[in-house]
Amino acid sequence: MLSYDVVIIGGGPAGLAAAIAARESGCERVLVIERDDRLGGILNQCIHNGFGLHTFKEELTGPEYAARYEDRAHEVGVEFSLGSMVIDVSSDLVVHAVSQERGVYGVQAGAVVLAMGCRERPRGALAIPGYRPAGIYTAGTAQRLVNMEGQMPGREVVILGSGDIGLIMARRMTLEGAHVACVAELMPYSGGLKRNIVQCLDDYGIPLLLSHTVTRIEGRKRVEAVWIAKVDEQRRPIPGTEVRYACDTLMLSVGLLPENELSREAGVALSPVTRGPLVDESLQTSVPGVFACGNVLHVHDLVDYVSQEADAAGRCAAHYALGKRSPDVQEDGPAEAERVLLLEVESGVRYTVPSTIDPARMDERLTVRFRVDNVYRDRFVSVYVGDERIMHRKKRVLAPGEMEEVVLKRADLLERAHAERIVVKLEED
Amino acid sequence: MASDQYDVVIVGAGVSGCAVARELSRYEARVCVVERADDVCCGTSKANSAIVHAGFDAQAGSMMARLNVEGNKLMRELAEELNFALVPCGSLVVCTDAQTRPALEALLERGVANGVEGLRIVERDELVSMEPNVSDEAVCALWAPTGGIVDPFGLCVALAENAATNGVEFLFNAGVEGVERDDDEWLVRTKAGTLRTRCVVNAAGVYADELHNMVADKKMRIVARKGEYYLLDTTAFGHVRHTVFTLPTKMGKGVLVSPTVHGNVIVGPTATDVEDKESVDTTAAGLAEVVAKCGIAVRDVPLREVITTFAGLRAHEEHHDFIIGEVEGAPGFVDCAAIESPGLTSCPAIGRMVADIVRGICDLQERPADEIVRTRPGVVNLLATSREDWNDLVAKDPTYGNLVCRCCRVSEAQIVDALHRPIPATSIDAIKRRTGCTMGRCQGGFCTPKIMAIMERELGMAPTQITKCGPGSELLVQEGGE
């Protein structure tokens, strides 16, 4: 059986950054297994600009951002298996994949990095009443058809959900000559970035209907119309508010789900909130030697943060494979008693990544990412270690669509030796 | 025109029509199945509970009872011969109110009278050990070990393919517009041309009444009875181990919760009579009813794992029995009508019964046994293929190593196979019925563009010609065609 120090499942932005980091951390043999016949993952179809502002201080398109990481990965000697679909990962770190060239093959890994990304929530998962005709597309599928296949999924479009892909596709379809009648959003706020609302909707006069949803789909063969109703505070359609929109296409941008089927089968414990693996300070899952990063861990809105997170996962996986503990911890330093702090969330915070921290094993500084559950203005992001508040930072605005972060210092956690938990929450003062 | 001269024309390519076609393919006869849709299995046969009923439901002495029990037995050998998925998981009818126990006992008696084997009542303790997620209110249940689940698409496609292999012709996109008597024969006028035939089999599902009424004095009325369902992701698989029915309570009839042969969990159906026989749309009220009722017999049904909802129409007739036989005053016109549940289970027996009737009418002779192929190779199922066998497949055809559908593990080779089988798939949904592609949790989000590319290459189609389910359901619009 083939053997590698680190095997990375997925060659999108997360997988590429993790692979580069693993090589740069001293692993000789690093393999990326990618199901598509090209690297870059979803970035290949994200042809719009706006990627890399944090990483490269310039506005790149998705393919350009991917190309930079792809080039770097080649430079540092990462190996690739393209057109290979991973079919299972075992708890003893054997990865099985299948490809046309090699059939079913196994790879023994020193450490595995899960970087499979996410998928779109389909129409079926919303249980929208009506027919099941042609012309119902998730925004990402439509994006692939238009941008990569050069095909046109529809002319008269209604979009449900104001996630960023939906907003981007509203503009894209308009530029390609379609008419986008409206974007309906169930929530009273948009899940997309403000910039996308202005540049993808306002620029083209496309209305954003907040607190609205699709209540019915008409058309037996192809979509002929959808009905859109206003919803009340419990998100239930308000009778009598339905408006019929004649259209040939309903596009959905109603959420992304981390794709963790392989993880689940490998025995990785998943968070019911993120639907991604529960990870510790090294982004290691409940299965020793299996790490996770990017959208398979939790759905991100900026690729720059995916790259940062994957860099950390790649480094930690490399250290695991090489038998080291953590980048900053002296290998032969004093073995401290293991003390795992639980990261818990309260008022306003939905989840954190990671969900546990062992201060003895963490880097000197550790980024903890989280999302809030509603739109908040003028709140404090607070971090408590035990009963002691160690961070209290005012934010003008917090929204579910924007990932937040706090940076914890190892010293702060080591000092408070008796604390058992860390709490991240929002406070009014 | 001689080329349009048939011995038998079967109207409808659902499980009934296809079962009849397969049985008739054993005889010296020219047989054609005409179907209004672009493929087999497009009506009632495709949208139902996919259950192989044990046979305790139907009234003792009814045709339905007899054909159900017979069909249940035949289904097992049929699955072997024709290679479609059948899982004998058994079924439970759960009683959640001690006061209704007599009704459960009546069901047991009826089942015994119908000849159902192995029926018995299991008490709560045993029930809980058999079905750990049974509801807290469950008192006891009727256990039917001969109950099972089947792949309804696989069954229907298999029957049709085997019939086609043995010479039965299929005419799609051929909705029937009229049936007339002409001398001793029938003229069947379809959207795809007129066929002359000695015998007509009316297996037209919810439209069987319209067809019947074209030729019969005594009119028939088929009511479309809508059933709505939730289909849950494979992550929910195992929540129930058997098909779990609910014994009707004061609150009315419940819904069933069952594993499917594809590894999903199905929840439903509702039962609402509708005027429009095309209305296979789900409704807010229907879906809410499924949600409200699914917890009566099974607790914590993980509805949040839903991957799709759908509705199907049953062909209900007020007497609630199958109507099978030559129509009075219309010699050679044979009804195979009102085939509602348990029609899927009964279809092997229905096929035999109808074929016998037709054989008598047309005086058909059996073909030599060595001329007839009784078996059918199935489409490869990679989820049930070992690594070694999978490697052998890739060695023979590398495209078995190119996975197109990640949710249901379908490779390029299986899709190509589906496009070139005896009844070739010509649309995305037709490929789905043969391979499982697009049936999984992403509902075609990832694989649809890839399937389109394969269809383009294999069938020489322009992308804009590719449909979801036949003409009118094109996936794309013409470039620049405003």
Next chain:
Amino acid sequence: MAREERELICINCPLGCPLVVTLEDGVVQSVAGNTCKRGDAYGRKEVTSPTRIVTSSVPVDGSARDTMVSVKTATDIPKDKIFDVMRALEGVRLSAPVAIGDVVVADVAGTGVDVVATRRA
């Protein structure tokens, strides 16, 4: 003297401040509603010379892998020229090999800006 007020939403951060820009004879007099300097600058630019980067994709021949190559305007162009750029891209076909940065259409729609490839093919 023509006095005009324009309402905008600032896109610099998630706050999304509602801006009111006051113009007199097309000259910005004031920006209100912003809570930082970036909002002021955005407001002034957006009412006087709004610009955008346009991205699209065009067909490519001779590539084993790709049907389309993604493209963009090398820098931002006036907002009112967006559809002119799209029209200029109609009928454009590339031939492999294509490198990132290759000029696809020079001086597109008279903007002085080139459309360049953003993908290798």
